[in-house]
Amino acid sequence: MQNVIPRRKKTVREIDVTSKRVLVRTDFNVPLDEAGAITDDTRIRASLPTIQYLCERGARVILCSHLGRPQGRVEGRLRLALVANRLSLLLDRPVAALHDCIGPEVESAVAAMNDGDIVLLENLRFHPEEKKDDPAFAEGLASLAEIYVNDAFGASHRAHASIVGVPNYLPAVAGLLLEREVNAFTRILQNPERPFAVVIGGAKVSDKLELLDNVISRVDLLLIGGGMAATFFASRGYRTGASQVETDRLDEVRRVEKNAERRGVRLLLPSDVIVAERLEAGVPNRVVPATEVPDGQIIADIGPAAVDEFSRELRAVRTVAWNGPVGVFEIPEFAEGTRRIAATLANLDGTTVIGGGSTTDAVQRFGLADEMTHVSTGGGAALAMLAGKPLPGVEALDDAEGP
Numbered sequence: 072m073q074n075v076i077p078r079r080k081k082t083v084r085e086i087d088v089t090s091k092r093v094l095v096r097t098d099f100n101v102p103l104d105e106a107g108a109i110t111d112d113t114r115i116r117a118s119l120p121t122i123q124y125l126c127e128r129g130a131r132v133i134l135c136s137h138l139g140r141p142q143g144r145v146e147g148r149l150r151l152a153l154v155a156n157r158l159s160l161l162l163d164r165p166v167a168a169l170h171d172c173i174g175p176e177v178e179s180a181v182a183a184m185n186d187g188d189i190v191l192l193e194n195l196r197f198h199p200e201e202k203k204d205d206p207a208f209a210e211g212l213a214s215l216a217e218i219y220v221n222d223a224f225g226a227s228h229r230a231h232a233s234i235v236g237v238p239n240y241l242p243a244v245a246g247l248l249l250e251r252e253v254n255a256f257t258r259i260l261q262n263p264e265r266p267f268a269v270v271i272g273g274a275k276v277s278d279k280l281e282l283l284d285n286v287i288s289r290v291d292l293l294l295i296g297g298g299m300a301a302t303f304f305a306s307r308g309y310r311t312g313a314s315q316v317e318t319d320r321l322d323e324v325r326r327v328e329k330n331a332e333r334r335g336v337r338l339l340l341p342s343d344v345i346v347a348e349r350l351e352a353g354v355p356n357r358v359v360p361a362t363e364v365p366d367g368q369i370i371a372d373i374g375p376a377a378v379d380e381f382s383r384e385l386r387a388v389r390t391v392a393w394n395g396p397v398g399v400f401e402i403p404e405f406a407e408g409t410r411r412i413a414a415t416l417a418n419l420d421g422t423t424v425i426g427g428g429s430t431t432d433a434v435q436r437f438g439l440a441d442e443m444t445h446v447s448t449g450g451g452a453a454l455a456m457l458a459g460k461p462l463p464g465v466e467a468l469d470d471a472e473g474p
């Protein structure tokens with residue numbers, strides 16, 4: 072894993088922040104329920120050490136983040152005011168939520184800040200320029216501050232303006248969370264105790280598919296569940312009913328399967344699944360073989376036989392990394408697979424790494440987070456590290472002086 076951190080990066084501890092305006096990129100992309108309430112504030116809590124560190128040293132802290140995937144325009148339910156409120160409660164001090172992230176209003180609010188003040192800019196992804204890494208947008212963000220801190224481990228695999236653009240204009244250092252995460256992954260992955268298994272589920276299928284070839288080159292066992300499984304089933308010619316399938320990625324999936332076979336990596340799919348007509352609570356559901364999902368039915372969870380099989384396999388490994396729930400765990404009827412996998416990992420006498428906003432949310436809900444070796448705030452970022460890919464957000468930071 073030497074290629075993950077080619078050089079040591081400068082951290083917030085190696086720069087004078089007193090009375091400075093410091094722009095901190097955080098990952099406040101917290102899971103929300105249907106009513107728009109935060110269901111797990113792990114990512115907000117994880118950012119507290121850096122924010123407290125900066126406030127205690129009299130910095131003027133300008134926080135920024137994305138929330139969800141708005142299509143480059145304002146979406147009321149994805150405003151960051153609710154995060155500012157939660158942060159303010161956790162810090163026991165005011166956090167002002169601004170109405171935009173660049174522009175004259177933001178500039179005057181920032182100019183009026185005193186040492187130790189905290190503001191939170193509005194959702195960066197309300198501007199399409201964020202995801203395009205637009206230089207003028209990055210420069211606009213940078214112009215608010217004198218120092219840039221990246222503490223958004225969970226978003227550091229994205230080459231977006233607030234992650235890789237802003238460091239072109241400001242001294243750029245790692246926050247305490249980013250440092251902790253990168254160090255944890257490097258330590259765990261440098262020489263993982265074998266057998267080493269990875270469990271992949273969740274919904275961000277195409278993102279994860281891209282990394283699978285590299286993941287395969289590092290593991291002994293790959294277990295696939297969640298939304299990802301349907302595309303694998305389709306590539307094998309199974310009936311997938313109304314499940315969402317990435318039809319343009321079927322060849323890629325076949326290549327992944329071949330690659331696994333060639334390398335002697337065991338790639339397991341669920342042998343049975345729970346299906347329903349809609350992914351909603353109270354809708355009738357049943358267990359069917361994975362090969363035979365009836366027309367009109369959607370795969371919502373892995374089935375009981377698959378849970379047993381996955382658990383048996385996992386009990387025999389020494390290191391497990393898990394990203395992506397194996398079912399729609401937010402709905403109680405479809406939470407059992409994810410709960411059982413979490414319980415198996417919690418009881419494992421080996422190294423267990425959990426990554427991702429939703430996976431962490433699930434493990435927290437089951438009360439099992441404390442049983443894991445490392446609970447990461449990043450899912451895609453963790454997988455990228457697993458795949459041996461340098462994170463653009465880390466690469467963009469200033470190199471540390473000395474060893």
Ligand SMILES: Nc1ncnc2c1ncn2[C@@H]1O[C@H](COP(=O)(O)OP(=O)(O)O)[C@@H](O)[C@H]1O
Nearest residue numbers: 273274275297298370398399427428429430450
């Ligand atoms: N079979 C499935 N079909 C659709 N969505 C699923 C399925 N299994 C899991 N999910 C959903 O995947 C989402 C999390 O995916 P993802 O964002 O990739 O994970 P993470 O945030 O942990 O990286 C959850 O909201 C969960 O409901």
Ligand SMILES: O=C(OP(=O)(O)O)[C@H](O)COP(=O)(O)O
Nearest residue numbers: 098100225226427428449450451
């Ligand atoms: O939630 C996140 O990633 P994750 O679901 O892989 O943990 C990050 O905030 C990145 O979000 P994105 O995948 O919309 O760029």
